[in-house]
Amino acid sequence: MSDENKKSGWFSRLKAGLSRSSSKLGDGIGSIFTKRKLDDESIEELEELLITSDLGVATSARLAANLAKTRFDKDVDPLEVRESLAAEIEKILEPVALPLEPDGTKAPHIILMVGVNGSGKTTTIGKLASHYKARGLKVMMAAGDTFRAAAIEQLQIWGERTGCPVVAKETGSDAAGLAYEAIERARSEKADVLLIDTAGRLHNKSDLMAELQKVLRVIRKLDATAPHDIVLVLDATTGQNALSQIGTFKELIDITGLVVTKLDGSARGGILVALAEKYSLPVHAIGVGETAEDLRPFTARDFSRSLMGLGNS
Amino acid sequence: MFDSLQERLGSVFDKLKRRGALSEADVTAALREVRVALLEADVALPVVKDFVEKVKVEAVGQNVLKSVTPGQMVIKIVNDQLSAMLGADHVGLNLQVTPPAVIMMVGLQGSGKTTSTAKISKRLTEKERKKVLMASLDVRRPAAQEQLRVLGEQIAVRTLNIVPGEQPVAIAKRAVQTAALEGFDVVMLDTAGRLAIDEELMAEVAAVRDAAKPAETLLVADAMTGQDAVNVADTFNQKVGLTGIVMTRMDGDARGGATLSMRAVTGCPIKLMGVGEKLDELEDFHPSRVASRILGMGDIVSLVEKASENFELEEAEKLAAKIQKGKFDLNDLGSQLKQMQKMGGLSSLMNMLPGMNAGQMKKLKDAKLDDSIIKRQLAILSSMTPLEREKPEVIKAKRRTRIAGGSGTSVQEVNKLLKQHQEAARMMKKVQKMGKKGMMRGGLQNLMPPGMGGFPK
Numbered sequence A: 001m002s003d004e005n006k007k008s009g010w011f012s013r014l015k016a017g018l019s020r021s022s023s024k025l026g027d028g029i030g031s032i033f034t035k036r037k038l039d040d041e042s043i044e045e046l047e048e049l050l051i052t053s054d055l056g057v058a059t060s061a062r063l064a065a066n067l068a069k070t071r072f073d074k075d076v077d078p079l080e081v082r083e084s085l086a087a088e089i090e091k092i093l094e095p096v097a098l099p100l101e102p103d104g105t106k107a108p109h110i111i112l113m114v115g116v117n118g119s120g121k122t123t124t125i126g127k128l129a130s131h132y133k134a135r136g137l138k139v140m141m142a143a144g145d146t147f148r149a150a151a152i153e154q155l156q157i158w159g160e161r162t163g164c165p166v167v168a169k170e171t172g173s174d175a176a177g178l179a180y181e182a183i184e185r186a187r188s189e190k191a192d193v194l195l196i197d198t199a200g201r202l203h204n205k206s207d208l209m210a211e212l213q214k215v216l217r218v219i220r221k222l223d224a225t226a227p228h229d230i231v232l233v234l235d236a237t238t239g240q241n242a243l244s245q246i247g248t249f250k251e252l253i254d255i256t257g258l259v260v261t262k263l264d265g266s267a268r269g270g271i272l273v274a275l276a277e278k279y280s281l282p283v284h285a286i287g288v289g290e291t292a293e294d295l296r297p298f299t300a301r302d303f304s305r306s307l308m309g310l311g312n313s
Numbered sequence B: 001m002f003d004s005l006q007e008r009l010g011s012v013f014d015k016l017k018r019r020g021a022l023s024e025a026d027v028t029a030a031l032r033e034v035r036v037a038l039l040e041a042d043v044a045l046p047v048v049k050d051f052v053e054k055v056k057v058e059a060v061g062q063n064v065l066k067s068v069t070p071g072q073m074v075i076k077i078v079n080d081q082l083s084a085m086l087g088a089d090h091v092g093l094n095l096q097v098t099p100p101a102v103i104m105m106v107g108l109q110g111s112g113k114t115t116s117t118a119k120i121s122k123r124l125t126e127k128e129r130k131k132v133l134m135a136s137l138d139v140r141r142p143a144a145q146e147q148l149r150v151l152g153e154q155i156a157v158r159t160l161n162i163v164p165g166e167q168p169v170a171i172a173k174r175a176v177q178t179a180a181l182e183g184f185d186v187v188m189l190d191t192a193g194r195l196a197i198d199e200e201l202m203a204e205v206a207a208v209r210d211a212a213k214p215a216e217t218l219l220v221a222d223a224m225t226g227q228d229a230v231n232v233a234d235t236f237n238q239k240v241g242l243t244g245i246v247m248t249r250m251d252g253d254a255r256g257g258a259t260l261s262m263r264a265v266t267g268c269p270i271k272l273m274g275v276g277e278k279l280d281e282l283e284d285f286h287p288s289r290v291a292s293r294i295l296g297m298g299d300i301v302s303l304v305e306k307a308s309e310n311f312e313l314e315e316a317e318k319l320a321a322k323i324q325k326g327k328f329d330l331n332d333l334g335s336q337l338k339q340m341q342k343m344g345g346l347s348s349l350m351n352m353l354p355g356m357n358a359g360q361m362k363k364l365k366d367a368k369l370d371d372s373i374i375k376r377q378l379a380i381l382s383s384m385t386p387l388e389r390e391k392p393e394v395i396k397a398k399r400r401t402r403i404a405g406g407s408g409t410s411v412q413e414v415n416k417l418l419k420q421h422q423e424a425a426r427m428m429k430k431v432q433k434m435g436k437k438g439m440m441r442g443g444l445q446n447l448m449p450p451g452m453g454g455f456p457k
């Protein structure tokens, strides 16, 4: 990695992560348009390449059609096509790129972390705690996953790593009750931010979703405006099911934003584009690894350009 | 937009069914829909192309256009091809080696390796009477070894004692040695989650393989995986060598295209599937069933099997006897509700019902079937006295208020339940002469709480 890359910070990390996928996509576009006119066949191929990045059939078709409108039957070079697609995607993502900023007047600002099993909720809480603490905020965490084996111990280790207190009860205790206690403790200890973990749950399990609604009701008994953020953690390898996942979580517990994890893998995270179009939920940050440092802001331009295999110019 | 592959294909085939004969253009149009449906179901593009091509060749070869019921024929070809792609039949774990047989679990972060390790151990211990030792080689994720230890306690399966600082290859060797010395049949190796593109960690797991010589190397993958499924499965297969795949989170509503992709790209059978977080929620993978489920023709085989598995014979006979006498009280309704719950609730039954087309599926979804209703109804029943359950006619206004209060429900809900029972009792009389099979079907129909509209006709 060159010095310049090192300096450019998170982008190089993201780009390294996305490089396999983006270069594949980039190469694909390269081979489609080398010395060719933009015709129906090449548009279809382009559409298919977008589909293989998980953008989904509808979004891919629309992006390809837009390109066709302006460039059809013209000689196009691959770089131009990438640039214009990246710009198009950036336009879609720009409005949703919003950081997760604790509100200083809330004391504590309460963030509830939700999502399907194994998406990265607990790890993201650890990363956020580390991030906020580095900014001088007083952070507290609540081990609200009282179901999964060793979920509490997992968060407690994050507590040790980040030096932030963790409110916990034994496995099997009531998650809503724990959230209640955690808020009381965060208040009495004057914490700025309280990060509440929850057990993973599939959105189509009505009993588990009802349990989450109960957690919300109990939290709101203490503070009618809380949780101030309900963040859904989404695994970047997820395909089109993310649409159903987010639709249901939004409908039932009114999530306020997303964090996308595991973008350091070969998954392309293209589903984000379709999600932005359909739900316009803020994307707060992305996960690019398993350690505390591996959380990055989500930037529309960098993400779009990475997706298209373009440099950060 | 269509909500599922099932619906999408359903609507295509609805169109086909309505025509007496198919033009070639119709077949092409149908296959275009199939292609889009498969892509929306997250089947990887190269796999989709291959599939559509095969179906086309088959369809033309079998003279679809001259067939009497062309729609059905195309359905059958698509179905057969899907099944074939998923694998001919169920393939079990291969433990036919000199003991201890080592099973190594690999996969991406959070895919379900540790949970599946415990599930498989539980099954081998309880169903196949194997002596199983589990070992966690995950020295990276916080509390990963602790997680497996706790699961081992829950299912009463030994876990290798944790030695702080010990590295994966050394742990694997110690596990195999311990197993050989102490006469274990099977060693389950749970590994840390890793990215397929992480060269260093992929080399580590290859080193574990070389040290432990697993009889089975299972890729644990999430049923919600998108297009990346082919890259992941292909890379793990090339770098580690897979013998099978475990698909987790099949209890979700993902369309499961990853199942097709991974099978196609590795040629490895999908051996098992996870259908929940609990440790007994592991099932054999039956390709034909999954294919027909994807296609929306319902999984009547699995419905019948599930029903007979759960419906304890004794109870069935007791109920049959009562029905013979024309008696069906609230106790019987209660036991039916409980059976219903055991079968995985309304929504899981719905998915397995045959003959539903796209519109009906959508209607069902819109009706927002809620399994919690069963729970509430069971609560109502348990707030009744034995007399009330046996002789529902004694439940007048006062009793209704008490029951509602006791069960934390409303009088309206109590009324609804009583009405539902009356209808069920009437229905039971009707099916009296139909034998056990008919009774079961009638029983299931009646379990639909009123106000949900029953099964769409």
Ligand SMILES: Nc1nc2c(ncn2[C@@H]2O[C@H](COP(=O)(O)OP(=O)(O)OP(=O)(O)O)[C@@H](O)[C@H]2O)c(=O)[nH]1
Pocket: A115, A116, A117, A118, A119, A120, A121, A122, A123, A124, A145, A148, A151, A198, A199, A200, A201, A233, A260, A261, A262, A263, A264, A265, A286, A287, A288, A289, A290, A294, B109, B110, B141, B193, B195
């Ligand atoms: N490579 C990579 N791995 C990640 C990232 N975020 C989380 N993980 C890993 O993913 C796995 C699951 O993460 P958890 O934080 O335990 O996920 P969870 O959503 O809390 O899981 P449950 O509580 O079981 O539902 C762990 O192995 C994490 O280390 C990421 O951004 N990149």
Ligand SMILES: Nc1nc2c(ncn2[C@@H]2O[C@H](COP(=O)(O)OP(=O)(O)OP(=O)(O)O)[C@@H](O)[C@H]2O)c(=O)[nH]1
Pocket: A117, A118, A148, A200, A202, B107, B108, B109, B110, B111, B112, B113, B114, B115, B116, B138, B141, B144, B191, B192, B193, B194, B220, B247, B248, B249, B250, B251, B252, B273, B274, B275, B276, B277
């Ligand atoms: N609904 C559902 N949840 C599952 C299934 N299998 C595993 N899980 C859940 O998925 C989450 C992650 O499972 P783990 O077994 O910890 O995954 P892992 O692959 O060991 O994770 P790492 O070790 O961090 O890579 C947990 O919350 C499990 O309860 C399944 O079949 N269905």
Ligand SMILES: [Mg+2]
Pocket: A121, A122, A123, A145, A151, A197, A198, A199, A200
């Ligand atoms: Mg967790």
Ligand SMILES: [Mg+2]
Pocket: B113, B114, B115, B138, B144, B190, B191, B192, B193
């Ligand atoms: Mg694990």
